Amino acid sequence: MYSAGTGIVYRFHGCDRSFGKKIINQKLTLKNSKNEYDWLGNGMYFWENSPSRALEYAENLKENPRQAKQPIKDPCIIGAILHLGNCLDLLDYENLKILKAGFELLKATTDKLPKNIAIGKLNELMVRKLDCAVIQTIHQVRREESLREFDSVRGVFWEGAELYPNAGFREKDHIQLCIRNPNCIKGYFYPRKINTDYYQL
Structure with missing residues (x-):
């Protein structure tokens, strides 16, 4: 009952400015992203409460064009007005049990489990083939058993270097949201800048 969330939320997506304009219009x-390494399974990805991180992501894709599905010449962000619907929220303890059960089922039904792969100088799990397969298994089972499918998936990720020695926080910690049901998206907008003449609400 409580995992359903509180209704409308605002999230952010990094992209090329010309592409963002076409989305808004x-x-x-x-x-849907359909990579076998998508961190939260297949769907449309948004950053939670962090337009600056969404922009940084788009800027990184501009600098590393081979990682981008579409070329980014002018990085920008668009906001999305979303309703999470039936959300597999992996910040909810009960839903972590569903995730573990999905792994056990995948393990029992495949000859060779995919692996999450650590890359980069920080040796982070950036290629999430196992996690993606587990989440996709959960979706498939619910579909086959005529259970209500998850409209979205939400997860937290620790990423980047430690903020300070022995810290429990990293430079790029974030929460991501994967939208599976396009009807969750109620609209798009360009985020406004803060008017510094007034208090931020």
Whole structure:
């Protein structure tokens, strides 16, 4: 009952400015990511409460074009007005049990488990083939058993270097949201800058 959330939320997506303009003007729609290494399974990805991190992500793709599905010449961010619907919220203890059960089922039904792969100088699990397969298994089982499917998936990730020696926090810690049901997206907008003449609400 409580995992369903509180209704409308605002999240952010990094992209090229021309692409973002077409999304906001409803000339294009975001497409599901369908990589076998997607951290939260297949769907449309958004950053939670962090437009600056969404912009940094787009800027990184501009600098590393081979990682981008579409070339980014002018990085920007768009905001999304979302309703999470039936959310597999992995910050909820009960839903972590579902995730573990999904792993056990995957392990019992496959000859060779995919692996999460650590890359980079910080040796972080950036290629999440196992996690993606587990989450996709959960979706498949619910579909086959005619259970209500999850509209979205939400997860927290620790990323980057330690903020300070022996810290429990890292430079790029964040929460991501994967939207599976496009009807969760109620609209898009350009985030406004704060008017410094007034208090921020």
